[in-house]
Amino acid sequence: MPARRRLIRNRALTLMCVALAFYFGFIALSIFHHH
Amino acid sequence: MAQDLAHDASQEHGLDASHDHADHAPTGIKRWLFSTNHKDIGTMYLVFSLIMFFIGGSMAMVIRAELYEPGLQLVDPERFNQMTTMHALVMIFGAVMPAFVGLANWMVPLQIGAPDMALPRMNNLSFWLLPFAFTLLLGTFFMPGGAPAAGWTMYPPLVLQTGDAMPMLIFAVHLMGASSIMGAINIIVTMMNMRAPGMNLLKMPLFCWSWLITAYLLIAVMPVLAGAVTMLLTDHFFGTSFFNAAGGGDPLMFEHVFWFFGHPEVYIMILPAFGIISEILPTFARKPLFGATSMIYAIASIAFLSFIVWGHHMFVDGMPMAAQLFFMMSTMLIAVPTGVKVFNWTATLWRGSISFEPPMLFALAFLFLFSIGGFSGLMLALVPVDFQYNNTYFVVAHFHYVLVPGAIFAIMGAVYYWLPKWTGHMYNMALAKWHFWLSAIFVNVLFFPQHFLGLAGMPRRIPDYAVQFTDWNRVSSIGGFVFGASQILFVILIVQCVRGGKRASAAVWDGALPTGLEWTLPSPPPFHTFTVAPEIK
Numbered sequence: 001m002p003a004r005r006r007l008i009r010n011r012a013l014t015l016m017c018v019a020l021a022f023y024f025g026f027i028a029l030s031i032f033h034h035h
Numbered sequence: 036m037a038q039d040l041a042h043d044a045s046q047e048h049g050l051d052a053s054h055d056h057a058d059h060a061p062t063g064i065k066r067w068l069f070s071t072n073h074k075d076i077g078t079m080y081l082v083f084s085l086i087m088f089f090i091g092g093s094m095a096m097v098i099r100a101e102l103y104e105p106g107l108q109l110v111d112p113e114r115f116n117q118m119t120t121m122h123a124l125v126m127i128f129g130a131v132m133p134a135f136v137g138l139a140n141w142m143v144p145l146q147i148g149a150p151d152m153a154l155p156r157m158n159n160l161s162f163w164l165l166p167f168a169f170t171l172l173l174g175t176f177f178m179p180g181g182a183p184a185a186g187w188t189m190y191p192p193l194v195l196q197t198g199d200a201m202p203m204l205i206f207a208v209h210l211m212g213a214s215s216i217m218g219a220i221n222i223i224v225t226m227m228n229m230r231a232p233g234m235n236l237l238k239m240p241l242f243c244w245s246w247l248i249t250a251y252l253l254i255a256v257m258p259v260l261a262g263a264v265t266m267l268l269t270d271h272f273f274g275t276s277f278f279n280a281a282g283g284g285d286p287l288m289f290e291h292v293f294w295f296f297g298h299p300e301v302y303i304m305i306l307p308a309f310g311i312i313s314e315i316l317p318t319f320a321r322k323p324l325f326g327a328t329s330m331i332y333a334i335a336s337i338a339f340l341s342f343i344v345w346g347h348h349m350f351v352d353g354m355p356m357a358a359q360l361f362f363m364m365s366t367m368l369i370a371v372p373t374g375v376k377v378f379n380w381t382a383t384l385w386r387g388s389i390s391f392e393p394p395m396l397f398a399l400a401f402l403f404l405f406s407i408g409g410f411s412g413l414m415l416a417l418v419p420v421d422f423q424y425n426n427t428y429f430v431v432a433h434f435h436y437v438l439v440p441g442a443i444f445a446i447m448g449a450v451y452y453w454l455p456k457w458t459g460h461m462y463n464m465a466l467a468k469w470h471f472w473l474s475a476i477f478v479n480v481l482f483f484p485q486h487f488l489g490l491a492g493m494p495r496r497i498p499d500y501a502v503q504f505t506d507w508n509r510v511s512s513i514g515g516f517v518f519g520a521s522q523i524l525f526v527i528l529i530v531q532c533v534r535g536g537k538r539a540s541a542a543v544w545d546g547a548l549p550t551g552l553e554w555t556l557p558s559p560p561p562f563h564t565f566t567v568a569p570e571i572k
Contacts, residue, residue, distance in 0.1 A: 008153045008228050015220040015254055023258035026292055030266055030277050033288055 060562045068163075071155035072562060073140045076162050078457070080137025081450075083165060085526070087129030088443075090173070092519055094122035099481075099515035102508050105500050115498035116184035117176070123187035127304065128211045129169055131438065134446045135307040136161075136218045139246045142453065143222060145553040145560065146240045148231025148569045153224040161217040168210035175200035186496065188293055189264065191278040191286050195271055202272070205264045212257040219253035222246055231552075233571030237331075240551050241324065244331050245310025248338045252299045252306070255342075260296040263289060287352060294345035302341040305437060306334055308405075308445030309376060312398050314551070315452055316380055319395035320387030321548040326379040333372035333379075340369050350421045359418045366416035373409055377402065390547065393467035397448030400440055400475045408436030411486065429489025435482045440475070447474075447525065454529070455543045459559035460536035466528045473521035480514025 001009075060066065070076050097118050101109045110118065140158065144151055152158045175182040180198025183189070189204075197204065226239065226247050239247075266277040267289070276282020278289045309330075317324045324330065346354060346362030354362075380402055389395070411433040415421050424430060447470075455461050484507035489495075493504045500508065539558040542549050552571075556564055 004228070008224055011224045011227060012154055012157075012220050015223060016216075019216045019220075019254050019258045021258075022255055023262045026259045026262040026295075027266060030262075030288055030292065034277060034284055 069159065071151070071159055073144050073152045073155070073158065074457075074560070074562070076152075076158050077137045077140030077142075079162050080133045080140060080165075083162075084130050084134035084137060084446075085529075087125050087133070087169065089522070091122050091125035091130055092522065094118045094125065095515065096519050098122065099512040101498050102500070103512040104509070105502050105505055107499055110498065112498045113181065113184060116186075116496065117182040119496050120183050120186050121172070121176075124172060124183075125169070126438075127187065127300070128208075129165075131304045131442050131446070132215060133165060135246075135249075135304075136215075138242075138307070138311070138446070138449050138453075139218075139222055141457065142553060143225055143243055143246060144229070145556065145564060146243050146551055147226060147229065147234055148552050148565045148571065149225060149229035150563060150566050150568075152221050153229050154221045157217050158221050161214045161221065164210045164214040164217075168207045168214065171203045171210070172207040175203050178203070188290075188297070189267065190293070191267060191270065191289050194267060202268065205268045208264050209261055212261045215253050215257045219250035219257075222250040223254075231565065231568040231571050237328065238571065240310075241313035241327065241330055242307070242310035245306045245308075245313070245334055248334050249303050249306045252303050252338055252341065256296040256299040256303075259292060260300075263292045263296065266292075287349075290349050290352060291345070294348045295342070297348065298345045299338075299341040301434075301437070302337060304442045305405075306338065308401070308442045309334060311445045311449045311452075312380060312401055315394045315398040315448055316383050316402075318452075318544055318547045318549045319392055319398075320384050320389050322383055322387045323550075324379065325382035325385075326375070329375055330379055333375040336372040337369060340365060340372070344369065347416055347421070350418050351425045363416055363418050367413065370409070370413055377406060377409075392451075392544065392547070393462075393464065393471055394448045394452035396468070396471045396475070397444045397451060400471070401444045401448065404440030404444070404475075404478070405437060408433055408438075408441055411436065424489060426494055427489035428485045428493045428495055431495045432482050432485035432489055435485070439482065440478050444474075450529070453553070454532055455539035456553060456556075456558050456560070458533050458536075459539055459557075460532050461539050461543075462528050462532035462536060466524055466531075470521060470524040470528065473524070474518060477514045477518040477521065481511055481518050482514070484508075484511045484514075 060072075061069070067075065067079060070079070097110060098115070101107075101115055101118075140152065143149070173182075178199045180200060183194070183197050183200050183204045185194035185197060194201070226243060230236075230239070266275070269275040270277050270279055270284070276284040278284050278286045280286060313324055313327075313330055344362055344366045346358055347366045350359060350362070391399075411429065415424055415430065415433055451462070451467060488504055488507050488511070491504065493500055493508075541557050542554045543558055552565075552569060553560075555569070
């Protein structure tokens with residue numbers, strides 16, 4: 001995979017991880033709030 | 036002729052560049068279904084948004100018709116609540132957001148000198164999720180129990196009374212969220228990786244900058260909305276009690292999570308509009324944007340502040356005094372960067388050589404009318420005052436001022452600005468001016484009286500009202516009908532412009548001062564552009 005493509009893919013995957021962190025993070029926050 | 040040559044040249048470059056998708060325009064349904072071309076996907080977003088604008092608008096017409104006089108005329112209260120809920124969902128997620136994403140798809144690669152978006156297949160998926168999401172959402176109208184009716188904010192416990200529509204609503208919101216997140220990732224990666232050599236970040240046009248910041252907001256908050264509705268889903272179907280007090284949960288919790296999403300969401304709907312206005316005003320004032328760098332810092336400050344003001348949506352819900360003070364003051368703080376922006380726009384006009392083409396008319400109307408919405412927002416930020424205004428038509432007047440002559444006028448201004456670039460034809464100027472003046476006058480007839488109704492105590496989201504509210508409701512409804520009807524002119528104009536008309540030059544606005552890479556391309560630009568990166572001085 002060319003370096004440029006790898007960079008594009010890595011940036012996209014990083015941002016996707018950030019989104020998932022917010023998704024599960026807020027559900028986790030709500031669970032902690034619950035207990 | 037010159038255009039054909041440019042077209043051929045770019046096709047040749049397309050062949051030897053590292054494109055692994057089709058290098059010539061495919062035809063028929065496949066062109067649209069399997070499109071990886073940013074221009075085609077941008078067009079699909081914009082057309083989709085226009086359709087949703089009319090579907091959401093028709094619901095607004097039902098609302099205004101019912102409120103034309105007191106008593107129940109057209110719809111029963113349940114159907115009325117479905118109308119307000121679906122109007123909001125369709126307009127926010129179906130009309131305004133896809134319009135901005137469509138504009139970004141079309142313009143970001145052209146403005147930064149990129150051949151396409153960084154992730155073209157994901158771009159296709161981002162768009163094609165939307166028709167499915169809205170088929171699900173609008174399909175709920177035909178289900179037993181009808182469409183969701185608990186308001187677009189979906190507060191529990193009320194929303195848990197939604198019938199069969201509930202899982203459809205939640206899945207639709209998930210799909211819209213996934214679409215937005217993928218769109219945002221695409222925009223960020225495109226701007227970070229695909230800029231032409233020499234195009235450093237601070238050289239990016241303001242429209243790109245506003246979208247870059249908006250995309251970060253989207254990635255941070257759309258998952259929060261998805262999390263909130265997922266918890267509603269598990270509360271409703273799987274016996275959890277996140278928001279159920281009987282099970283030890285807390286319904287207020289939903290409001291906190293929802294507005295942590297919801298407030299950045301309202302900036303997601305206005306920051307790209309700020310970017311558009313910052314493109315249009317300098318062109319037709321024939322002066323560079325005043326304080327361009329401070330504009331970027333202002334947008335970034337507004338974006339940051341949007342994360343710490345959510346509590347102002349919940350002042351009357353019961354909140355410690357310290358929290359009320361914090362949210363009040365952080366909210367008022369937003370007036371500072373917003374003031375910087377309005378000052379800079381005004382200073383751009385100062386001693387400018389101004390002409391009043393349709394995009395400029397919409398931008399100027401934005402400047403005045405969005406500011407009215409901003410000022411009523413400041414009023415609502417004040418805790419003691421909000422106790423009085425909360426849940427009245429004053430709130431409705433406020434957010435419609437920032438969203439209609441704010442976001443939607445900016446979108447229309449952008450369409451009038453770039454439509455000749457997209458189609459290669461000039462549009463009917465007289466018709467555009469008719470559209471502008473009818474819209475600008477009647478948007479005020481529609482929404483300004485709602486301030487009076489709210490201050491006099493008329494609650495929002497009701498199908499019937501006390502008789503003393505009749506007069507201003509009639510004025511508002513008449514304004515709504517004319518505003519709604521005048522949007523048909525917009526469609527006629529676009530269809531005419533796509534079909535033909537006077538040829539547009541590459542710079543389109545030759546007499547004015549259009550700046551940016553998009554104006555160096557022929558109008559319409561060839562299917563593939565910047566397959567060889569342009570050199571930026």
